[in-house]
Amino acid sequence: EANNGKGAAANPNARTIEILEQMGRYYDRVQDHWRTLAYRRAITSLKRETRKITTKEEAVLLPFIGERLAAKIEEIVWTNRLRRLENAQLDPTDRILQLFLGIYSVGFAQASRWVRQGYRTLADLLHRAPLTTNQRIGIAHYDDFALRIPRNEVTQHGAIVRDALHALDPDFEVVVGGSYRRGALTCGDIDCIITHPTHSLSTIRALVFDTLVPQLFEQGYLRASLAASTSASSTGTKWHGAAALPTSPSGDFVGRQKKLEEGPWRRIDFLLVPQEETGAALIYFTGNDVFNRSIRLLASRKGMRLNQHGLFRDIMRGPGRVKVTDGILVEGRDERRIFEVLGVPWREPEERIC
Ligand code: DCP
Ligand code: MG
Ligand code: MN
DSSP: OOOTTOOGGGSTTHHHHHHHHHHHHHHHHTTOHHHHHHHHHHHHHHHTOSSOOOSHHHHHTSTTOOHHHHHHHHHHHHHSSOHHHHHHHHTTSHHHHHHHHTSTTOOHHHHHHHHHTTOOSHHHHHHHSOOOHHHHHHHHTHHHHHSOEEHHHHHHHHHHHHHHHHHHOTTOEEEEOHHHHTTOSEESSEEEEEEOSSOOHHHHHHIIIIIIHHHHHHTTOEEEEEEEOOTTSSSOOEEEEEEOOBOOOOGGGTTTOOOOOBOOOEEEEEEEOOGGGHHHHHHHHHOOHHHHHHHHHHHHHTTEEEETTEEEEOOOBOGGGOBOOOOEEEESSOHHHHHHHHTOOOOOGGGOOO
């Protein structure tokens, strides 16, 4: 098949092609002829390209590349790997790997190490593997964390956090971001974006880490701390943990013994944001992740850089496009203004689903 006489190495999509070729070889081995052919055709299309294909949207415009393959191309470009391929390479332990990957805080490296070491079930891990506290919590609450949270419950969690913060200082602002802000009916976790009109980040950090979190633990609402920067660290802006709503006394017990039953443990994140970064943080923590990648790519095409702290211009880059300076802040505070500067029509959070 034609590739204009150029080797794959000369092609800007060389890495993508290399991984797609491995995936294609896997389908060949397992005699999935249809997919083997589909991969060959897609690779041929990519080899004809002279520019780097970085997004699903770009990829899907090429001949013989459908939605699913386009998504894989984007995954390779942005993560330098293809999870499906890594799973396939571990076949037939794929199912166990998937099980272990479902443990909160466990990534591919850890999950595949356990598979290689011969662990086959969550009980194996609990009884025989050396585990960190967080891994233990992730396994003990595996089923809880796999559940989606109904929207109205997320609203209640947001209110608990907001009320507790307002008791400390009525000017605190709490926005529940992530899928909730996008209007989802169920959410994977509760993303609380916490900001204050006048407090510096270090003041916000001290109040959240040293007062809010201990209080919410005391109150029985917070159950575990899973990833947190401490107030001592100067850069920490997040707290990840687990929380559970108390439920009302179960009817069965009324009149005999009043027992508070707790609902499932939920994953909750506190994201601390100084006022001047609110707009950029809202964009980042509202997502979704694919929308974030495309708006950041758009910013970079316009010579700017968008991250969770702000929209910047005139970033100095040295050899190999290595960033030398952060550039000049164009806008950080105002979410709408960031869209305006980028020349993108405003999109309501509900419309930021790619
Ligand atoms: N985010 C991102 N890239 C990542 C992870 C997160 O851009 N790799 C941003 C976009 C997400 C937001 O952070 O919308 C919150 O992350 P979550 O993992 O909580 O994802 P969502 O809230 O979107 O979905 P879920 O309902 O699964 O929590
Ligand atoms: Mg979320
Ligand atoms: Mn989250």
